[in-house]
Amino acid sequence: xxxRRLHIGLLLFVLIGVLPFVSAFVYAVLYSxxxxxxxxxxxxxxxxAAVWNSGEFLRSFxxxxxxxxxSVVVSVSAAMWLTLQFxxxxxxxxxxxxxxxxxxxxxxxxxxxxxQLFAKSGxxxxxxxxxxxxxxxxxxxxxxxxxxxxxxxxxxITIVTPFFVLLFLNVYQNERVAELTxxxxxxxxxxxxxxxxxxxxxLLRKTWTLIGLYFIFLLGSYEVPxxxxxxxxxxxxxxxxxxxxxxxxxxxxxxxxVAVIYxxxxxxxxxxxxxxxxxxTDAG
Amino acid sequence: xxxxxxxFVLTLxxxxxxxxxxxxxxxxxxxxxxxxxxxxGYFGLDNWRTIWASEVGLVSSFLLSTxxxxxxxxxxxxxxxxxxxxxxYHPRKRLLxxxxxxxxxxxxxxxxxxxxxxxxxxxxxGNVTGVIVAQFMITFPYSLIFFSSFWxxxxxxxxxxxxxxxxxxxxxxxxxxLPLARGMLxxxxxxxxxxxxxEYGLTSIIGVGKVQTLTIKVFLxxxxxxxxxxxxxxxxxxxPPVVLLYLNKKYVFNKLV
Numbered sequence: 024x025x026x027r028r029l030h031i032g033l034l035l036f037v038l039i040g041v042l043p044f045v046s047a048f049v050y051a052v053l054y055s056x057x058x059x060x061x062x063x064x065x066x067x068x069x070x071x072a073a074v075w076n077s078g079e080f081l082r083s084f085x086x087x088x089x090x091x092x093x094s095v096v097v098s099v100s101a102a103m104w105l106t107l108q109f110x111x112x113x114x115x116x117x118x119x120x121x122x123x124x125x126x127x128x129x130x131x132x133x134x135x136x137x138x139q140l141f142a143k144s145g146x147x148x149x150x151x152x153x154x155x156x157x158x159x160x161x162x163x164x165x166x167x168x169x170x171x172x173x174x175x176x177x178x179x180i181t182i183v184t185p186f187f188v189l190l191f192l193n194v195y196q197n198e199r200v201a202e203l204t205x206x207x208x209x210x211x212x213x214x215x216x217x218x219x220x221x222x223x224x225x226l227l228r229k230t231w232t233l234i235g236l237y238f239i240f241l242l243g244s245y246e247v248p249x250x251x252x253x254x255x256x257x258x259x260x261x262x263x264x265x266x267x268x269x270x271x272x273x274x275x276x277x278x279x280x281v282a283v284i285y286x287x288x289x290x291x292x293x294x295x296x297x298x299x300x301x302x303x304t305d306a307g
Numbered sequence: 308x309x310x311x312x313x314x315f316v317l318t319l320x321x322x323x324x325x326x327x328x329x330x331x332x333x334x335x336x337x338x339x340x341x342x343x344x345x346x347x348g349y350f351g352l353d354n355w356r357t358i359w360a361s362e363v364g365l366v367s368s369f370l371l372s373t374x375x376x377x378x379x380x381x382x383x384x385x386x387x388x389x390x391x392x393x394x395x396y397h398p399r400k401r402l403l404x405x406x407x408x409x410x411x412x413x414x415x416x417x418x419x420x421x422x423x424x425x426x427x428x429x430x431x432x433g434n435v436t437g438v439i440v441a442q443f444m445i446t447f448p449y450s451l452i453f454f455s456s457f458w459x460x461x462x463x464x465x466x467x468x469x470x471x472x473x474x475x476x477x478x479x480x481x482x483x484x485l486p487l488a489r490g491m492l493x494x495x496x497x498x499x500x501x502x503x504x505x506e507y508g509l510t511s512i513i514g515v516g517k518v519q520t521l522t523i524k525v526f527l528x529x530x531x532x533x534x535x536x537x538x539x540x541x542x543x544x545x546x547p548p549v550v551l552l553y554l555n556k557k558y559v560f561n562k563l564v
Contacts, residue, residue: 032393036403039386040451043444044410047421059424105320112317121324123556127548128327129505131522132541135529136327139334139538144342146330152343160342185324236412243414245508246522250529260414260508267420282417293408 048286054279062272070276079255079262080281086256090172090248091241094179099234101180102187103226107218110195113188122192125185133178134250141166141174167251174251175258179241186237187230194229235296239289259285328545334538354535363536364519369543372504372520375435379442380500384492387450387499394451395458404455411448416508418445426513433515441513442506446499453495457488497555501548 053059057067074080106113113122128136140146148163157163167174195201200222207217227234248258257265263285266278334340335355339348358365394403410418419441423432431437465487469479485492507522514523521544528537 029393029396032390033397033403035386036390036394036451039390039444039447040410041406043422044406044413044418046425047418050424051421108313109317109320112313118321120553120556121321123552124324124328124549126501127545127552129507129522129544131505131507131525132327132331132545135525135537135541136331138529139330139534149343149345153345181327239412243412243417245414245416246526250526260416263417264420264508264512279421282421285417286413286421289412290409293412294405297405297408 048283051279051282051286054276055283057276060272060276063276070280074277074280074284077277080284082256083259083262083281086172087242087258090175090179090258091238091244094176094183094241095234095238097176098180098183098237099187102184102191103223105184105188106191106195106226107222110192110201113192122185122188125182126189128182130178130182130244131246131250133182134247137167137174137178137181137251141177168253170253172248172252175248178247178251179244182247183237183241187234190230190233191226194226198225198229200225232296232299235292239292243285243289328549331538331541331545334534335542337538338535340535354539357536358539365521365524365536365540365543368519368521368524368540371435371518372522372544373547375439375442375518375520376500376503378439379446379503380496382439383443383446383450383499384496387447387495388454388457388488388492391451391454392458395455396463404452407448407451410445411452414508415445415506416512419509419512423512432513433517435518438510438514438518438520441509442503445506445509446502449502450495450499453498454488454491457491462487494555497551500551504544504548 050059054063055070057063057065057070112118138145142148143160143163143165145163147166148157148160151157151163152160166177203221203225204217207221212220242258243260244258245260245264248261252258252261256262259281263278263282266281267275269275269278333350336352337347337350338353340346341348357363394400394407397403422441422444426432426437426441431440462484465483466479469483470476474482505522506520507526510518510520511523511526514520516523519527521540525537525540525544528534528540
């Protein structure tokens with residue numbers, strides 16, 4: 024009876040948790056090699072060759088990884104600084120609620136907000152006009168849909184930093200970093216040594232898996248780069264959807280090639296993060 | 308004399324945190340706000356009154372989003388709670404959990420694009436049921452991962468204690484496991500509700516524009532450059548989560564710590 028329940032649970036797990044992902048991956052692989060799709064007529068590797076030769080995937084991957092990497096590094100650094108500087112104040116009754124508020128802002132709203140602030144006719148452009156810095160809206164610098172992805176990164180940093188502040192505050196309390204700091208100081212360590220040898224190692228060691236996860240989430244982000252990104256290069260998810268949803272049916276397979284490569288990358292990252300996390304936990 | 312800069316920086320951080328909320332509310336109350344004016348030509352409740360007009364469709368989008376998110380959160384929390392038990396007590400727990408991470412980390416919009424063929428064949432393309440099923444596929448792995456820590460040796464020994472004392476499986480579930488997991492169930496419900504409530508890419512692919520949730524509406528208004536209604540939709544999108552976060556923090560997090 025007990026075994027039957029476990030088996031039913033496992034069956035449901037496979038049906039809901041595993042099957043959709045495997046089906047999606049297999050379908051994308053078949054489409055990418057010409058074995059699925061309306062206009063495809065048999066096995067071919069020409070779509071893979073086309074993607075490789077065009078270089079668009081690599082550009083997009085590098086662009087996405089750069090944006091995700093910079094956003095995560097800036098967010099983690101800012102959150103770490105805020106946590107260490109204001110750990111006491113942020114536990115104050117109403118401030119402890121205020122720091123939760125940004126979690127209520129989804130990507131699409133953050134992107135909309137960035138448009139309102141940084142577009143050529145946005146709020147900052149209006150201030151610049153009244154300060155006499157620009158004479159027309161078009162003189163305002165490109166801060167959204169720009170080649171350096173400033174708008175995208177700013178949106179990501181706005182969304183991610185508050186989460187890391189909450190995370191670091193939580194770890195700071197749970198790992199009793201304050202007590203360990205006192206102990207280190209009583210043993211003769213100076214402030215710099217305490218920061219680099221006690222506080223930062225503890226906070227980063229406990230959170231690096233989540234930092235890695237956030238890098239992967241940002242790498243595959245869709246709505247923010249869709250609204251704030253430029254035509255080329257595009258971030259991975261935007262590129263994949265643009266290729267898969269295009270009118271030229273003969274090019275759809277190339278979109279699935281990118282989707283397959285992206286899925287393999289994410290899966291490998293999952294294996295790496297998961298097993299490293301496990302070994303760290305086991306060692307700890 | 309050294310100036311204490313901390314209060315200034317902290318005030319700035321708080322103002323920056325509150326600024327998006329205040330700005331979006333103000334923008335939703337504005338109209339005729341053209342460049343380079345610093346203040347809008349009209350400021351009042353006109354935009355909010357139009358919420359009720361059927362052609363804007365915001366009320367129906369709000370209700371639709373609520374229906375979808377409540378359904379997704381309820382089903383994924385309960386199924387995740389029950390099914391995670393089988394995964395957690397399985398000898399190959401690590402491998403099974405790894406499988407859970409794959410769909411969890413993949414961009415939902417890419418998963419939806421690769422699954423759209425199957426949704427089309429199953430008649431789930433472009434309708435609310437399809438969007439609920441698709442969103443369930445991304446919230447379920449989250450729920451599984453979330454509850455994996457609940458099924459520990461301690462929980463198992465509680466269950467066994469009930470059996471030793473003559474309790475049935477049903478009693479162990481209703482009188483021990485559910486009360487033990489109440490806080491986690493609530494948090495998982497809130498989190499999966501938020502994942503569903505904020506979802507855009509997957510909904511746009513599986514819903515093909517026919518299922519107009521609030522996030523889809525925001526995007527439509529951005530495309531139309533109708534920023535006032537865009538801000539209005541943003542307000543409807545962010546204030547329910549603010550209330551949920553408040554309740555979550557007041558009644559759930561504090562009791563868990």
